[in-house]
Amino acid sequence: MYETLGIWTAAIFTLAVYSFLYKENPLYRLGEHLVVGISLGYFIVVTYTQVLKPRLIDPVVTDSQYILIVPALLGLLYITRFFPRIAWLSRYPMAFVMGTGMGFGFPRSMQSMVLKQLQATILPLYEAGMPAEVVIGNVVLVLGTLAALIYFFFSKPHKGLFFGTGSRIGIWVIMIGFGATFGFTVMGRISLLIGRIQFLLNDWLGVIQ
Amino acid sequence: MKENIWSRMLNLDRRWIFLLIGVVCTVPFFVPFGLPVLPTKNVISIFDYVETLGPENAIFVSFDFDPGTDPENMPMAVAITRHAFARNIPVFFTANAPLAQGMLEAGFTYVTNPNIAGYFHIVSWQEWAPYREQGITRRDRLQAAWEADGNVLPENASGWVFEGRDFAKLGYLPAFALVIMGMTSSIEAQYPEDMNGNPLAQMPMLQEHKNLRDVDLAATFSGSAACMWWVLYAGDTISLPIAFGVTAVSATDYTMYIQSGQLVGQMGGLRGAAEYEVLLQEAGYFEHPDRAFIGMDVQNAAHLLILFFIILGNIAYFAGGFHKKGALLKGRR
Numbered sequence: 131m132y133e134t135l136g137i138w139t140a141a142i143f144t145l146a147v148y149s150f151l152y153k154e155n156p157l158y159r160l161g162e163h164l165v166v167g168i169s170l171g172y173f174i175v176v177t178y179t180q181v182l183k184p185r186l187i188d189p190v191v192t193d194s195q196y197i198l199i200v201p202a203l204l205g206l207l208y209i210t211r212f213f214p215r216i217a218w219l220s221r222y223p224m225a226f227v228m229g230t231g232m233g234f235g236f237p238r239s240m241q242s243m244v245l246k247q248l249q250a251t252i253l254p255l256y257e258a259g260m261p262a263e264v265v266i267g268n269v270v271l272v273l274g275t276l277a278a279l280i281y282f283f284f285s286k287p288h289k290g291l292f293f294g295t296g297s298r299i300g301i302w303v304i305m306i307g308f309g310a311t312f313g314f315t316v317m318g319r320i321s322l323l324i325g326r327i328q329f330l331l332n333d334w335l336g337v338i339q
Numbered sequence: 340m341k342e343n344i345w346s347r348m349l350n351l352d353r354r355w356i357f358l359l360i361g362v363v364c365t366v367p368f369f370v371p372f373g374l375p376v377l378p379t380k381n382v383i384s385i386f387d388y389v390e391t392l393g394p395e396n397a398i399f400v401s402f403d404f405d406p407g408t409d410p411e412n413m414p415m416a417v418a419i420t421r422h423a424f425a426r427n428i429p430v431f432f433t434a435n436a437p438l439a440q441g442m443l444e445a446g447f448t449y450v451t452n453p454n455i456a457g458y459f460h461i462v463s464w465q466e467w468a469p470y471r472e473q474g475i476t477r478r479d480r481l482q483a484a485w486e487a488d489g490n491v492l493p494e495n496a497s498g499w500v501f502e503g504r505d506f507a508k509l510g511y512l513p514a515f516a517l518v519i520m521g522m523t524s525s526i527e528a529q530y531p532e533d534m535n536g537n538p539l540a541q542m543p544m545l546q547e548h549k550n551l552r553d554v555d556l557a558a559t560f561s562g563s564a565a566c567m568w569w570v571l572y573a574g575d576t577i578s579l580p581i582a583f584g585v586t587a588v589s590a591t592d593y594t595m596y597i598q599s600g601q602l603v604g605q606m607g608g609l610r611g612a613a614e615y616e617v618l619l620q621e622a623g624y625f626e627h628p629d630r631a632f633i634g635m636d637v638q639n640a641a642h643l644l645i646l647f648f649i650i651l652g653n654i655a656y657f658a659g660g661f662h663k664k665g666a667l668l669k670g671r672r
Contacts, residue, residue: 176437250599318587325410
């Protein structure tokens with residue numbers, strides 16, 4: 131019963147959202163607002179049942195772990211944003227979260243996203259016994275990376291063999307990258323449409339397997 | 340500018356294009372082309388890696404996406420879950436956001452739905468408690484004892500999945516990056532109980548895999564940069580092998596992490612999921628591929644239509660003389 135009701139509701143709102151493709155209308159607006167409202171409602175329920183109750187309320191009430199009140203109070207300071215006179219207090223939890231995030235995240239981001247990536251471009255262009263496709267791949271990767279970096283080097287005019295030709299090759303490399311991303315984006319958007327059509331034809335109407 | 344066929348083509352009401360895309364994306368569901376989907380290296384590498392694992396190993400399947408990317412991410416997560424269940428690999432399910440937990444529930448329900456052929460039949464934590472009390476926790480012995488007591492696997496099911504032995508739904512916790520980091524020391528410290536309130540400490544799969552260092556793979560399915568948390572806080576920190584399942588939009592952003600050896604492989608968009616489904620079918624796990632494969636015919640048809648429109652638009656642009664300076668502005672309504 132509830133599943134059927136859910137499927138019908140989802141189907142009607144799917145059609146309501148797609149009705150925007152014809153023109154903007156109140157049904158589309160209703161669907162749009164409901165998505166935001168329901169998502170937030172779901173967010174609050176899950177956060178309460180999964181986090182606040184088992185990790186804050188229950189331990190404080192039943193196990194007397196009063197130390198947990200300290201981070202709870204710190205979190206509550208976010209609400210002071212609504213009161214202009216004491217809004218400055220909300221900076222404390224923000225500073226705490228940002229400081230922790232930076233402290234934990236920065237060295238690891240450097241390691242994973244910069245140093246390891248740099249290391250991965252330091253490749254032998256040719257070694258005895260290396261297959262031809264690997265040699266070509268390595269050459270493209272190393273020269274492509276250098277050329278793309280040259281394009282973003284603005285301290286020298288993009289003229290001459292090194293900076294001029296390098297930046298022109300660089301822009302081609304970047305454009306090929308953008309092209310691949312755009313192609314994948316089209317594929318992604320169509321996939322989302324496919325997902326909704328599959329839902330409408332299978333789960334709702336039951337006309338396909 | 341004088342109205343002619345070329346200017347009319349360039350000024351075509353976009354709603355006609357939407358309608359055509361809608362039709363082209365519907366017809367192949369009724370008349371499938373059956374075009375082949377050839378698995379690529381990045382997906383095969385994940386499949387091959389999972390093939391090396393068994394009941395003595397464990398993996399994490401992290402639902403790190405929300406309903407917005409469900410059509411792309413869900414088939415991937417479902418495919419790898421079915422693969423793991425078919426090989427009796429214990430799976431810890433996590434989610435990095437409240438809405439992602441809803442996705443976790445939906446994905447798990449799909450894999451264990453008796454109305455879907457090839458589903459996995461759940462044996463709940465309470466149902467197999469008597470066997471636990473007798474000390475029967477090894478996967479093969481547990482299944483043998485369970486079936487010896489007259490439990491028969493339904494005809495359309497692929498196998499049993501014992502809660503706490505084959506899977507644990509850990510769910511969502513806030514500040515998930517820190518949760519990943521914490522799990523490198525102890526999974527139980529982060530999740531004392533699973534989503535159903537069962538104690539993790541008593542679960543055989545946790546007793547054998549106490550932290551992420553004891554785990555053999557983390558597969559994250561994400562529509563955002565959150566998938567990188569697994570690389571940052573577990574992959575590069577404790578050398579936990581990581582596999583990505585990402586949306587097509589972000590697929591090119593993470594391909595470089597495969598070349599650098601930071602990822603086992605990557606499924607990109609619906610296509611990646613379809614490739615994994617094909618591999619599962621070819622390996623004999625399931626008779627038919629799942630939803631992503633069916634969607635690929637539609638994908639191909641839509642791409643052909645888009646190519647057709649691009650070519651047509653270019654013909655109209657050049658044949659109508661719109662490439663000349665200022666002509667396009669005058670020709671546009």
